Amino acid sequence: MTRRVAITGAGTVNALAQDVPATFDALAAGRVAIGPMDFQDIERLSIRIGAQVRDWAPEARFTRQELALYDRAVQFALEAGRQAVAQSGLILTEDETLRAGVVMGTGGGGYTTIDDAYRAVHVEGRNRVHPFTVPRLMHPAAAAHLAMRHGLKGPAFTVSTACASSNHAMGLAFQMVRSGAAPVMLTGGAEATLCFGGLKAWEGLRVMSPDGCRPFCASRNGMVQGEGAAVFVFEDWDRATRRGADILAEVTGFAMTSDASDIVLPDPDGAARAMRGALADAGQGTGAIGYINAHGTGTAANDRGEVRAIRAVFGDTPPVVSSTKSMHGHLLGAAGAVELLAVVMALRDGVIAPTAGWRQADPDCAIDMVANDARRARVDAALSNAFAFGGLNACLALRRA
């Protein structure tokens, strides 16, 4: 039996803010959290801007023993998960805990843990690293710690599909709740790759902007990286309504496709098939969609290709589009999760977050783009795109609750 899927809780830590209400405020205000970064060896990087989480203060949130086990990405995930569960007011029966689970997305896993450990042995010549280095750096760490903390004993795993990781993760969580395999899933993404090694690896690809992220703008010159997490409670709709939960939005459809063409260059056909697939899965026509949260990285190739894909799906009257990466940066494996907040805000509050920093129209990106100032509109349904290196595409469809 197919069930409906409600979002009953949301939490986040990102460069804009460290909870959902303040993140909504920042998104609605078009505030940009991109600026000079601060970490060891940054003077050896050619790109020194990013959307870094400031004033994080992990010591105030976690015990010393916990911090020995928690990479920065896990810390973000646990705080986001705490907020989401608190908002949902979730209480599970013992039987439900055996089927409830976690699916998280991450691109890099414990990247700063790896960076620190390699620096210790390769640069500083030390002969040992912290004994918990492996459980800190492993990709499934965030999912495992969320399961432990919230007593979720059903399916728990991490999806890693580069920049589409959290959309793939949330899509799988959606399918599990819809199918009845799980009554409740925590899902989203966490990423913390803003460290010397993480950025140095990206430098070589020559796709990062030295001065800002301006998706779909003629002056765009690349992506800007961010960090953080967002976690959601996906819950069986009937269960949520029975207990009188406040439903933030409904997840209605999901599709994933592969370009099967190039390891870095996107093929608009794969993106278009993902959007069509999500609409078909949701049983919604193109006319119902009032907003698309674009993948919109600010690279020449993505933005041009994404607009072509949107036009291929929606024809001459595409819905309103924006890319909030212009504000919170590109969170790689957590991008789709933080961006789903903008979708929830559009559906719930009727406020469409803008593409900040936008200057000038690009004929290759002809689209109804919300530039710089948020737009008020009643949005009944929306899509959220994520297109990863490798041509791995994941699109979610949501509806106003």
Added chain:
Amino acid sequence: MDGAYLTASDELNSRVIAILAAQALREPSGLTAGTTLESLGIDSLGLAEIIFAIEETFDVMVPFNANDPDAETLDLSTVGSVCAAVTALVHDQKG
């Protein structure tokens, strides 16, 4: 070309050509100044590898952003233009 009479510029050019030829899986002798990188089948990833090889070989920084709309200032379209660009970078950065 007689190696005994290589000038500094010939030496630089032959090293650049060797990098391009290796990326294109061709013999260096088959490349001329007018050969385009596109005709050698070099795509955006190939170009990133070439820039890496140039930076490592000549110890220079190549100011190239694949997304910069003003990228025409650095012409990397032909074998000759890449040689000229590297010559200028080495001159500017290594004096």
